[in-house]
Amino acid sequence: MIETDVLVIGGGVAGLLAAAKAADEGVEVVIVDRGSGASYQSSGVIDVMGCLPEGEITLSPLEGVTQTIECLPQHPYSVISSERSVADVIKEATKCLLDMASTHEVRFDGNIEKNVILLNTIGSFKITCFYQSTMSGGTLNKLDGASLLVVGFNGLAGFNPRFCASGFKHFASKFNVELRKADGVKLSLPALRDFNLTFIELARMIDKDEFREILAKKLRDETVKGNTSHIALPTLGLRKHYESMRILREETEAEVFELVSPPPSVPAQRLMRALEEGVAEKGVRILRGYKAVGFKSEGRRVMSVILDSGGKHFPAKAGAYILATGKFIGGGLVEEEDKVKEAVFNLPLYDERGKALRGQKIPRLLARSPFPQGGHPLMGCGVKVNAQMKPVVEGEVVYENLFVAGSLISGYSYVREKSGMGVATATGYVAGISAAIYVG
Amino acid sequence: MEEYDVIVIGGGSTGTSVARDCAMRGFKTILFERGDLASGATGACAGMISGGTKYVLQEPEFSAMCTMEVINLSRIAGHIVFRTPIITAILTEEELKLRASFAEKYGALTEKRQASPILVLSPQEARSLEPKLSSKIILAAYFDEMFIDPFRLTVLTALSAKRHGAEIRTYTEVIDILHKDGEVYGVKVRDRLNGKEEEVKGKIIVNATGAWVPEISRMVGVKQTLRLNKGTHVIFDRRITRFGIICQALDGRTVYLFPHETGSILGTTAIDIFTSPDEAEATYDEVEYLISSMEMAVPSVRKARVVRVMCGVRPLIAQWWVPEGDVTRNFKVIDHEERDGVKGLVSVEGGKLVVCRAMAEKITDLVCEKLGREAPCRTHLEPLPGADGKISVEELASKYRVSPQVAGRLASRQGTLAHAILSEARDERDFLSSVCLCESVTEAELRYVIRNEWGVTLDALRRRTRMGMGPCQGFSCGFKAMSVLAEERGIKVDEAFKELENFLAERWKGHFVILRGAQLSEYEMTQAAYACVGSIDVKIGGGDK
Amino acid sequence: MGKKEIDHISRILAEEKIVVFSPYEDEIYSEIEKCQNCSLCLAFCPVFEVTDKFYPGPRGIADELSRDVREFWRASNIVYMCTLCGQCQEKCPVNAPIPEVVVLLRSKIFVQRPDLVPEELKTLLENVSKYGYIFEPMSNEERGESLKGRLEMIGLPLTKDPPLEKGSKIAYFPGCQAETRLLDVKEAGKLVLEAFNVNYGIPEGWKCCGLPIRLIGDSAMADELQRGFFEKIKELGVREVVTTCAGCASELRAAAKHLGSGIHVRHLIEFLFEEVGVDVISRKACNGGNVKVALHEPCHLGRHVGRYVVAYAERILKALPNVNYAGMKGADECCGAGGLLKFHDPTVSAAIRSRKLDVISKSGAGLVVAPCPLCTVNISEGVARRKLSVGIDDFTVFLAKRIYSKEV
C-alpha cells in the first residue's frame, strides 16, 4: 500500500533527521511510527558529548568526542568520521536540526565548541551543548554573582523551588560559580489547580495572556522584594514561550529563564512538534499508528517491510529503508527470554566495545549499582554499522538497502556520555544522505 | 545516665511487639533497630497470618495459637488485615494423591476448629473462578487465608509502644553489650545516620534480632545456633490473579502466588545459608525457579511485569536432617541466665510473623518475673493506632476534597489516622499533590510519617506509605520525596542527594536481578532521567567555569 | 461444587470486593500495566486540555485508577469523562490501551456501583431496552417526511430496504444514528452498495451495535446483543458485515473477534477500497461540481479500527474527479462526541468540538466529510452555531451524491 523512495521506521530525532536530510536530497520519504520514544522523553536540549569516558565532565564537546572515540573505536561518532572529520559531520547535522526547529518557533543557542551547565527542576544540573533560547539566561556561567529567585507554584507537583534554590547554590559552588543569593518561592495563583498541577497544564496557562499578566505582576513584586537579578521558572509555556519570556523579562527587569526537567518535559514536546512540522514542510509524510513488524528480503536486499495497522498487515515498499526505532523506550530493542533482540529485522547485536552479544542474559549486562561510573553494558548494546550506517555483522553488510540511525546503534551509552541527541542527529543525518544516494 | 528497665534489640515484628508489651506493662523501655523498622525478615515476608494448612497437621498446638493470633490481630489491627481466597492447583496424579490424603485429614480437623474449609473444585470450576489458571490442571481445591501488611503492623506496633512511653530508636545499631561479672547492664550503640556512639543502661536486654540473634549473643560470649534459611519473593506489578494460587514447585515443594495490595507476590525458596544474613541476596536462579514453577499453573506469570525481587532470612530453630518445611515454626524464649549463666539477657529463636504478639507476651512474662512485677498482658485487647474505628472513603474524600482513589488508598494504609494526615493539608492544599502516583501517596502523608512515624530515610518513607513500591521502584518519585524529606528534616543538599543515591541503590538491588519486558523501557527512562538530566553519576572536575 | 460451596466462595469474593475478569478483560488489563508513568499522554488528551481541576488525564487512568482492582468505583468521576479518542494511546511510548481500560472500568463500576453511573447515560440505556436503538426513533410520519425532505435536498432517490436473506453476501448495518437521526446516511449507504452491484441486505430487526451500551458499562447486555446479531446473520449463511458508522465498525469488529464469531466486519470505505477498488469507485462517482474537500478522521475509525482505513478514505477522495483534496492539519483530532461525553457532559464535549472547528476553519476546505454519522451531526451542530461557511457531509452521503448527482 505504501510505496516510496525511502521508508523511515521510527519518528524520533534520528528518524526525523534522516527523513529531513533524505528529502533535502530530493527523494520521496515516508516515516512510519507506532508511538513515541526517547526523544519525547528527553529534556529538549541537544547533548553532543558531556562526559569523558571516566565519567568526568568535559566543557569541550569536541575534545570529549576525540577522547571518547580513542577509547571506543566502535563509537558511532568514530564510525561516521571514516571519510570526513567528525566535527564537520556533527556541525552540519546539528545545523540541519536547529534550522528546522527554528523555522518552527523553537530557537536554540550554544555552539559546538562549548558545553554549558543548565539547572534542572530536581535541584541539580545538566550538562549540554545546544539549549533552547528560553534557557539561555540561566546557563551557569552567567549566574556568577546573581541573585536568583526560583519560582514554583502552589499545586505544581514534583517541583520544590526552595529545595532547588539551595541545590543550585550548592552545585554552582562546585563549579566555582558563586550565586550571591538563591531563594525559592511558591506563588499562589487561584487560576491553577490547587494540587496535582502538571507542568503541561502550567505551560498552557502561561500561554494565555490573562494568566501571563497576573504572573508578571506577581513576579515583579517578588523581584522588587528580593532585589532579584535572575528568575528561574519550571516552564515558560508550550507555544508562546518567547512571548512569555519577553513579557516577563520586561515586566521584572530580571533575566527570566526556564529550567530543564526530567519527563514530562515541555521543551522536548516543543522541539518534537517543531521537527515534525519541519519534516512535513519538506514533503515528508509521517504515518502514525503503523508498526513495522517484519520484512521480506531477497539475498541482501530488503524487498518490503510489513506494517501493522489495527491488526492488519500491509507491505511497504521502498528503495531504501532507514531503521531508527530507538532502544528500549522506542521499542527498537526488545527482550525475549531475558535476552536483547532487535525487533524488526532481528539484526545481530553488539556491545559498547564492538563485541558480538552471544546470548548473554540481560542481568549479565547490568552493573550492581544503578549509576556505575562506567555505565551499564546494556545501554551500549545495539546494532553495529559501517560508515554509511548499514548494519554489519563480522564486517559484512547485512542488507544493502538498509540503514540504521539513532540510539539503536551500538558502541556508546548516551546515558553515561550525555550524547543522546547528538548521536541521533549525526547518525540520522548520515543515514539520510546514504539512503538518498543509494536510491538516487 | 538514665537506666531503662528493658532494652529491646531489633525492630522487626518481634522486637516492636516486645517493646509494646513491656511499655504497656509499665516498664521503662527502649528499642534499638539498626536499620528501619521491619527492614529484616519482617519486611521480606509474605504476610500470611493463618497457621498455614500444613502446620495444622504437623504442629496442631502451634497452629491453634496461630488461629488465636489471627483473631487477636483482626481485633487490634483490623484495617490492615485482609482475607485472600486461594486455589490450590493440582497438576499431576502423584500430587493429587498426596493432597487428597492431606485434605482428608485436614477436613477431619476443620469440623472441630475454626480453620477455613477446603472445597474441591473441578478444573472447569477453578478456571471459571480464575481464568488465568492453566488448562492442564487436573483438580483444584479452594480455601482462604488471612494476611496482614507486615510493614504497617510493625510501625503501628512501634507507635503504640511509643504512646505507652517506650522510646524507639531506628537506624541505631547495637555494637556491643555491656556486661560485667556474668550480668549485662546496658548496650553500646551507634547512630548510623550521624555515626555517634553512646552507651545506654538497662536491666534486661531482649535480643529480638531474628536471624542476627547469634551475632548479638556472641557479644557476651554466648554461642547460639539457628537454622538460617533464605527465602526469596518475586514482586509483580498489579494483581496477576484474583485468587491466591498454590501449586507444586519444580522440585516438589510448594510455591504460591498471592495478590497483595496493588501487586502480586510469588514465593518462595528455602535455602539454608551459612554466611551472615547480611549477605543474603535473591538470585536469578531463584527467580527462574519460582517463575518456572508457577508457570505450570498460571502460564501468564512469565509475561507479567516483575518489579522487584527480595529475600529475607528465616530465624528457624536449629533442627537439622529435615527439609526446611518440616522444621518447627514454633518459637523458643531463652533465658540466658538459666542456659548460659548470663544474667539479664533474654533472646528468642524461631517463630513467625503471625505469632509476634504471642512471642512478646511470653517474653514480657519472663521480664515481669525477672523484675518482680505482676502486670497482665493487654496487647491483644487494645487496638493499634488507626484501628480504632471504621472509616468511610466517600466521606473522607468529600470532607478533604481529594479523589476517592487517594482517600481510599490512604485509609487502607492508615485507617483512622487518615483524618490527621489530611487535616495537615487543610491550609496547605499543595500538600495533597501525589508524590508517588502508582500508590497514590500524597506529600501530606509523607510529611506526616516523617514527623510521626520515624520516617527518617526515603527507604523508611517507602515502608510506611508504599511510596516507590510500584513498577518504577521509586525512580520517578524518589527525587520528589527527597526534597520533602530534606525540607522536613533540614538535611543539606549534598546529603539529600546522597540519601537519594542510597535509596536508588537499595531499590536497584532488587531490580537488576531481573529486568524483563516493559521494565526495560522503564529502565532506560529512569537511567536517562537521573543520569542525563539529573547528572547523578557525573564527576565534577577541575572547576573551570 | 454444591450450592453451599458456591455461596461460601461468593461471599468471600463479595467481602473482599474481588471481581473476576474474563480472559479478554485480563488481556487488556495486562497491557495497561506497561505504563511507564511518563506523563507524555497528558499533552495529547483533549479532555485534559479543556477541563480544569479534576480530570487527571490518561496517565491517571493508566497508572493510578486502574491499579486497585477491588475498588474500581473510585474512578467513576473520571472514566465517564474520557471520549475514548485514543490520542493518548497512539502517542504513548508503550501504547497503553487507555480507551479499552476506560471501557473496562466503566463496566466494573456498572456492576459494583450502578448508583455512580451518570443519569444521562442511564436514560440512553433505557432507550435501547425500549426501542432497540440508543435514541428514540421518530414516528413513522415524522420519519417519512424528514427523509423525503433530506433526500430531495441532496438529490437522492428513496429506495426500499432490501432484507437480508439466504444467499446475501453482505449484511448492511446502518447503526442507530443513521436509523433514527441522520436518516440520509442509511439511504446513501444502500445507494452506494447498489451502485457497485453488491449483493447485500439489511438484517431484519437489527438493534444497536452495542457500543453505547458498552460505554455505559453494561458489557453483559452488549455481549448478548452482539452474540444474537452474529448468530442471526450466520443462520442466513452471511459472514460479512458492512457499516457506514465508525463507531459500529470498531465495536462490531472488536466484538466479532472477542466473541469468536468468525464474522468479518468492515466500514463501507474499507469494503469499497478492498473489494471494488479506487479506479472503479472514481469512475462511478464522477458527478458533481468542483469542491475542495477535507477529511475528518473519526477516532473510532483511525485509531480503533486502524489508520489504514482513513488512508483508504483519503485515497478514494483523492481519486474522485473534481474533488480537490485538502490535507487538514489536525484531521485526526477528536470532535468531542465520543465516549458518550456529549450526553453526559455537553460543555466539555463542546469545548473539544471547538478545537476541531478551529482545525476546520484553518483548513480552507469548502466541505469536510466525515465517515461517521455521529461525528457529522456533532460537527454540523458546531459549524451552525459558529456560523462557519463550510459544509459538512457524511462520507457515505458525499459518495452517493457523487455517484447519483445530475450535475457533471
Ligand SMILES: Cc1cc2nc3c(=O)[nH]c(=O)nc-3n(C[C@H](O)[C@H](O)[C@H](O)COP(=O)(O)OP(=O)(O)OC[C@H]3O[C@@H](n4cnc5c(N)ncnc54)[C@H](O)[C@@H]3O)c2cc1C
Ligand atoms: C529521560 C530522557 C532524557 C533525555 N534527555 C536528553 C537530553 O536532554 N539531551 C539529549 O541530547 N538527549 C537526551 N536523551 C537521549 C535522547 O533522547 C535519545 O538518545 C534520542 O532521542 C534517541 O533518538 P532515536 O530517534 O534514536 O530514538 P527514539 O526517540 O526512541 O525514537 C524511536 C522511534 O521509533 C518508533 N518505533 C520503534 N519501533 C517501531 C516499529 N516497529 N514501527 C514503527 N515505529 C517504531 C518509536 O515509536 C519511536 O518514536 C534523553 C533520554 C531520556 C530517556
Ligand SMILES: Cc1cc2nc3c(=O)[nH]c(=O)nc-3n(C[C@H](O)[C@H](O)[C@H](O)COP(=O)(O)OP(=O)(O)OC[C@H]3O[C@@H](n4cnc5c(N)ncnc54)[C@H](O)[C@@H]3O)c2cc1C
Ligand atoms: C521469605 C519469607 C517468608 C515468610 N513468610 C511468612 C508468612 O507468610 N507468615 C509469617 O507469619 N511469617 C513468615 N515469615 C517469617 C517471618 O518473617 C519472621 O519469622 C518474622 O518476621 C521474624 O521477625 P523478627 O522481628 O524476629 O526478625 P526480623 O524482622 O529479622 O527483625 C530483626 C531486626 O533486628 C535488627 N538487628 C539486627 N542486628 C541488630 C543490631 N546489632 N542492632 C540493632 N538491630 C539489629 C535487624 O535490622 C532486623 O530489623 C517469612 C519469612 C521469610 C524469610
Ligand code: SF4
Ligand atoms: S499511559 Fe503511556 S504516555 Fe501515559 S504515562 Fe503511561 S506510559 Fe506515559
Ligand code: SF4
Ligand atoms: S482516550 Fe482520549 S479522552 Fe480518553 S484519556 Fe485518552 S486522550 Fe483523553
